[in-house]
Amino acid sequence: MTDTNELIRLSAADLAAKLSAGDVTSVEVTQAYLDRIAAVDGQVNAFLHVNAEEALAVAAEVDAIRAAGGAAAEELHELAGVPIAVKDLIVTIGQPTTAGSKILEGWHSPYDATVIKKLRAAKMPILGKTNLDEFAMGSSTEHSAYGPTRNPWDLERIPGGSGGGSAAAVAAFEAPLALGTDTGGSIRQPGAVTGTVGVKPTYGAVSRYGAIAMASSLDQIGPVSRTVLDSALLQEVIGGHDPQDSTSLTDPFDNLVAAARTGNVEGMKIGIIKELHGEGYQAGVENRFNESLELLKDAGAEIVEVSCPNFKYALGAYYLIMPSEVSSNLAKFDGVRFGLRVLPKEGPMTIERVMGATRAAGFGDEVKRRIILGTYALSAGYYDAYYGSAQKVRTLIQRDFDAAFAQADVLISPTAPTTAFKLGEKLNDPLAMYLNDVATIPANMAGVPGLSLPGGLADEDGLPVGIQLLAPAREDARLYRVGAVLESLLEEKWGGPLLDRAPELQAPALDAANTVGGSN
Amino acid sequence: MAAINRDDVAHLARLAHIEMSAEELDRMAGELAVIVDSVKSVSEAAGDDVPATSHPIPLSNVFREDVVGHTFTAEQALSGAPDAAEDRFKVPAILDED
C-alpha cells in the first residue's frame, strides 16, 4: 500500500486508477482522509460535520464489490470509492444540514439533494459537510455561525467564501473533491485564494434540487478539486437533467472529461476582458495573470482584447437581484415547520412575534442585511427602479457576453482582485467585502460557465492567485480544455502542483482524536 | 430615490418579520444607505427599450405529468417541527386579542 501522506495528495483521477487497479482500497483511502481531518481540521475548521461511519461503510461496500468482481464490479462508477466533502448548504439524509446558520442548528433533512443521490449512486463516500458563510452569503466564510474556516496557506487569512470550507478542505488534503455552490463566485473565489480548482457550470447544467436557495436565478452547484481533470470528472457525476428542477437543462454535458484529457489551445481565441483587470487588481495578481496569457500564447492561442462595458453595473445589479431573491427564499425559516424557534422574552405570545424573535436570533447580521435590502428593493414604489432595472442590466451583461464570445472562444480574467486577506479585515465593511466578487459575478448574471484554477503565487505576499476562464452557456467543455492546458503549462513551470508549495500543517497531537466521527 | 432611514428599516424589518432593537435599526440604516447609494447607478444603466431578463438561460413549458409521487408519513413530516400536537404543527396564537 501507499504511504498515507502520499495517498491523500493524489488527485481524484489517480486515486480512481489505483482503486480500480486494486493498489489500494477505498477503506484505506477514506480512513486516510478521516485521519487527516482529525489531524488538521482543528486548525482549519473546514468541516461542520464528519460522516465517518457512513463514509467507511460506503467505502467497504465498494471494496467488497471490487473484490467480488464480475458484472457489479464492472458497473462501478469510475469515481466509486473516491471520497468527497459536501458544502453544508446541500441537504443530506443522515447528516445535519445547517447552511452555516443557527436557525438550522441540528436540523436533519428527510430527503437528499439530487446531487447527493448522484454521489450515492456513484458510491462515493461522503466525508462530511463543509463550512460556509451563513446561507452562502459572504466572501470569507467569516459569516458562518460556527466560526470561520482558515486558509491552509496562512491560518490567519480567509479561505474565501462562501465555500471556504470546501476549498480549504481540498487545499488542506482533507478531501480530494468537494461540492460547492456559486451564486456570485462562491466556488471560484475560494478556489483562487486557496490554490485549488473550482467550477461554476452553466446555469441549469447541475440540478439545484436540495441546495438551500440563496438566489434562485444565480445559484449553481459545482465541483471543487485540486486538478482541472478532477473537476471534469465530478461535474459529469453530478450533472444532467433533473425533472425536479424546472430550470435544469436537457442538454448533454458528457464531453467534459474528454475535453480535460485532450486539452489543446492551438488556434483558439482567448479574450482578455478589458474591464476585469488593471485598476483595482493587486500587482501580484496582475503579474500572474499576464504570465498565464504568455503561456497560452506560446501554446498557440491567439490572445484578443474584448470589452464588456456593462460589467461595471454587474456588482450593483447583483446586489439588488440577489438580496431580493434572498428575502423571499429565506422567508420559510420562521420556526414553524423546522429548525430553531425562539419565544419573545416579553409581551404577547403570538406567532408573528415568535417568527420575529426566531429570525432575529437565528440569522446573523449579513443575512439580515441582505433580507432587509431585498425587502426594500422589491417593495411597492421601488420595484421598477431597483429589481426591474437590475433585471435589465442582466440583459445588457448577456449582450456584452454575446459580443465578446463573437470575438473569442473563451474569456479570461483574474478570478479575484486580491489574494486572501486577513481574517476580520473586511468584516465590518460590507462594500469592501462585496468587491471580492467583482470578476465572478458577471458569469452568474448571464448563466455562463466559469472555472478558476491556480495561477501561481503573488510576489508581494506569496499567496495563491486564481485565473478565471469563462465560456458561452452550454460550452463548459471549453473551460476544461483550456484549463487543462494552462494547468499543465503552469505545473511544468513550477515543477509540480502549486499546493506542493503550501506550508505543511502541523497537527497538535492532542487534538487528533476529537474530530473524527463527530460534529465539531 | 430617497435615502433609507431608520423608519424605513423599521418598516422593512416588520415586513421581513425580523425583530430589531433601536440600536440595530440605526446601524442597519447606516449600512443600507451606503449600499443603496452604491447600487443606484443600476437604475440609470438601461433604457426603456431593454427587456428584463429574469432567467439566465431561457426555457419555457417545463411541466410535470399529473402522476402521484412519494409522500411523507405524518411522523416524517413533523420530524423537524419545533412543536407539534395531534399530527399537526403547533403554533402560538395567530392574532393578538383584538
Added chain:
Amino acid sequence: MSADTILSFEEAMEKYDPVLGFEVHVELNTKTKMFSSAPNVFGDDPNTNVNEVDLGLPGVLPVVNKAAVESSIKIGLALNCKIAESCRFARKNYFYPDTPKNFQTSQYDEPIAYDGYLDIELEDGTVFRVEIERAHMEEDAGKLTHMGGAAGRIQGADYSLVDYNRAGVPLVEIVTKPIEGAGSRAPELAKAYVAAIREIVKNLGVSDARMERGNVRCDANVSLRPHGQERFGIRSETKNVNSLRAVEHAVRFEIQRHAAVLDSGQPVIQETRHWHEDTRTTTSGRAKSDADDYRYFPEPDLVPVVASREWVEELRATLPEPPAERRKRLKEAWGYSDLEFRDVVNAGVMDSIEETVAAGASASAARKWWMGEIVGRAKTADVDPAELGVSPQTIVELNGLVEEGKINNKMASQVLDGVLAGEGTPAEIVEKRGLAVVSDDGPLLEAIDAALAAQPDVAEKIRGGKVQAIGAIVGGVMKATRGQADAGRVRELILEKLGVEG
C-alpha cells in the same frame, strides 16, 4: 365588537347604487398538487398528503403540473377569456403559518387568462353580462385549526394546529371587473354568478366544485355610490363566503351596512369582512395596511408557460357544451313547459332524463318516471336521485313493460322497489314476484261473471247506458284478481259481455 347598524334593503336601494366584484377560488381536481407530486385528496389524515415540497423544506423546488395548466386554460376558455401566449408565475410574499414558504406561488401581471365574460341568467330570464378581468393559477394554503378559543374562532384562541395536506392544491382564481347596474338584483346576481362558475367548472370536469368542501370559495366586494355618481365608493371585501345562499345574504347585508355608514356621513372603511352564517352578518377583519405590500416578483424557480395556439385549440375542442346552452337545447328538444323544465332542473334529474331519453324512452315518459317515482324515493333515502341506483336502462325496460300492457303502473312501482332491493332486472322481478298482468281472458271472464252476479243492479245500470257505473264492477274484478288484471282489458270485456258500446 358592536353590532353594525343597517338600513333596510329597500331604503338602501332608493339612495344608492351598488357595485360588486368577485374573486372566486376554484380548487382543481387534479391527481397531484400544483407544484409537487403529492396527492390532491380531500379529508385524509393530517400531514400525510405532503412531501418536502409541500412543507417548503430547505432546498426544495417547484415543478408545474401540466394537467393543472390545461384545466386553467379550459376554465379561461369557458369564461370566454383570451389565453395568454406566454405567462409567468410570481411570488406573493407574506408571512402566515398556513403558507409553508411564507410566499404563495401565484400569477401577478401575467395571468394565464384575461378579458372574458359570462352571461348570467337570473330567475326571471333576465340575462346579465359579468365581465371577467382575469383567471390566474396559484396554490392553496394549508389548514389551520384554532384551539382553546370559542367555537374554533381565531380570536381568543390559545394556539393553532396546521395541517399542510391542502397546501399546494392547484387553484384558479377568477376575478371579475367591477359589476355595475345590478341595482336591487345585486344579491340575486351574486348568487347566480357563483352558481354559474360552480356549474361551469363542474361541467368542465376540472373541479369537484363542492362548496361545502371549499372547492369553490368566494370573496365578495361591495361598494355603494349615490345614484348618478360615476366614481366608485370605497369597497369592503367579505372573505370566504362559502355557500350560494351565503353569497346572496352577504352581499345584501353589506349593501345595507354600507348604506347606514354613508347615511351617517361616515366614510366606509376599506377592509376585509368576515361572514357569520349564524347571525347572517359580517364583522370587521383586517384594515388595508402597509403590511399588504406583497412584493411580487417573477418566480425564479419556474419558467414561463407558453400556450401555443395549437394547444389552446386542442383544449377548446375538448370543451363540453356550456351548461346554459345545454339547458336551452334540452328544454326545446323535450318540449317541456317552463315550469316542468324548472322542476326537472331543481330536482337535479336533468342529466338522468337526458340519459334515459338517450337509452330509448320518450321525453315525457322519462320525466314521468324520474319526477314521479324516483325523486320521492331519493328524498326518503336522502341521496341524489342519480345516486339512488336506478339506471336509465332500468327505466326504459320498466316503461316498456307498462306500455306493452305486461304490468300496470301499480305493479311497476313494486318492480322498482325490487330493483332497488337488488332483486334483478325488471323482467326478472316481474317473473319472480309473479306480477304479470293476467292476460288470459278465461279466468277474467269468470271473475267478471261473478262480479256482475254480485252486483246485478249495477249491471242493469250499465245495460241502460250508464257506462260510468262500470267502475264498481271493474273494482270487483281487480279485487278478485288481487290487482293482477289489466284494468283496461277488464273494462272492454265487461262492456262486450253486456253488449254496450264503450
